[in-house]
Amino acid sequence: MSLLRIVLLGKVGDGRSFSGNTILGDELFHSKPSLSAVTQKCQKEMKKINNQNVVVVDTPGLLSTDKTEAQIMKKIKKSINLAKPGPHVFLIVLTVEDDYTKKEEDMVKSICATFGKNTMDYTMVLFNYGEELEVPIEEYIRDQKKLNKLIGSCEYGYHVFDKRPEQVPELLKKINDKVQEAGGRYYTAEMLQEAETALQQVQNAPEGGTQSKLAAIQTAVLSGMVVGCLFGYLAGEGQITSTIGAALGAVGGGLLCLAVAGIVILAKKKCKCSKTCCCLV
Numbered sequence: 001m002s003l004l005r006i007v008l009l010g011k012v013g014d015g016r017s018f019s020g021n022t023i024l025g026d027e028l029f030h031s032k033p034s035l036s037a038v039t040q041k042c043q044k045e046m047k048k049i050n051n052q053n054v055v056v057v058d059t060p061g062l063l064s065t066d067k068t069e070a071q072i073m074k075k076i077k078k079s080i081n082l083a084k085p086g087p088h089v090f091l092i093v094l095t096v097e098d099d100y101t102k103k104e105e106d107m108v109k110s111i112c113a114t115f116g117k118n119t120m121d122y123t124m125v126l127f128n129y130g131e132e133l134e135v136p137i138e139e140y141i142r143d144q145k146k147l148n149k150l151i152g153s154c155e156y157g158y159h160v161f162d163k164r165p166e167q168v169p170e171l172l173k174k175i176n177d178k179v180q181e182a183g184g185r186y187y188t189a190e191m192l193q194e195a196e197t198a199l200q201q202v203q204n205a206p207e208g209g210t211q212s213k214l215a216a217i218q219t220a221v222l223s224g225m226v227v228g229c230l231f232g233y234l235a236g237e238g239q240i241t242s243t244i245g246a247a248l249g250a251v252g253g254g255l256l257c258l259a260v261a262g263i264v265i266l267a268k269k270k271c272k273c274s275k276t277c278c279c280l281v
């Protein structure tokens, strides 16, 4: 393949620019230790590596404290256009210095929601600071259930930057092999458009506010009580016990319907989430 296109994604300060420079073998992206976000907009650079032109697009980091996720994502989406006609792979840069926590998990979910249901088909996790790992990478991944699951869902698997001279050639070979296996496919602007439409549909879908949820629960509980009461009365066959039976039936019916209403509301919530999150990590 004559041109390989890579987009770097990840959390603020986790080493996207450093990784971009490592891949291209040059200090092209501004990389430095900082408490605030250094990379503020997408930047495209290209170098010839082993007779292949490699394009790397650096992006602003997610979970920045001074900008909202929507503001950052708006900028990150520009990477697709910069990597025209589209990136072969998204490299999610993670550092082995930190464990894979809810923060990282939410970041991946947000990437998936933004780039759509096919995101993971074009994704690889790139670990940096590999030279500082005290256990083999396989063990590090295996010991973190959610990270293990994420890697399992990444079509391109993972790679570690650990300062070995072969780290970049090996990374490029992994990507090239996969791309070739997949007939040269890449993520396109149409996929992004599709993802945007899907996200909008979910956001615009009437959810039913708290008031209507409360009304639905009230109706369910009342109906349960009436039915339970009737059954309790009939079970007592008009005897004195039927009054007690009716009361017990009303309580039982009410509780049963309350539980059912709760399950239905939870299921609806989960369904809405799975429409936006392609990777259940």
Ligand SMILES: Nc1nc2c(ncn2[C@@H]2O[C@H](COP(=O)(O)OP(=O)(O)OP(=O)(O)O)[C@@H](O)[C@H]2O)c(=O)[nH]1
Pocket: 010, 011, 012, 013, 014, 015, 016, 017, 018, 019, 030, 031, 032, 033, 034, 036, 037, 038, 039, 040, 060, 061, 128, 129, 130, 161
């Ligand atoms: N030793 C070592 N240092 C690293 C590695 N990755 C990143 N760093 C250092 O971590 C610091 C932050 O890296 P950047 O590449 O600027 O991180 P970034 O994700 O681009 O940061 P923002 O653009 O601010 O979001 C820099 O000082 C890098 O030199 C690594 O694998 N090994």
Ligand SMILES: [Mg+2]
Pocket: 016, 017, 018, 030, 031, 038, 039, 058
């Ligand atoms: Mg940066």
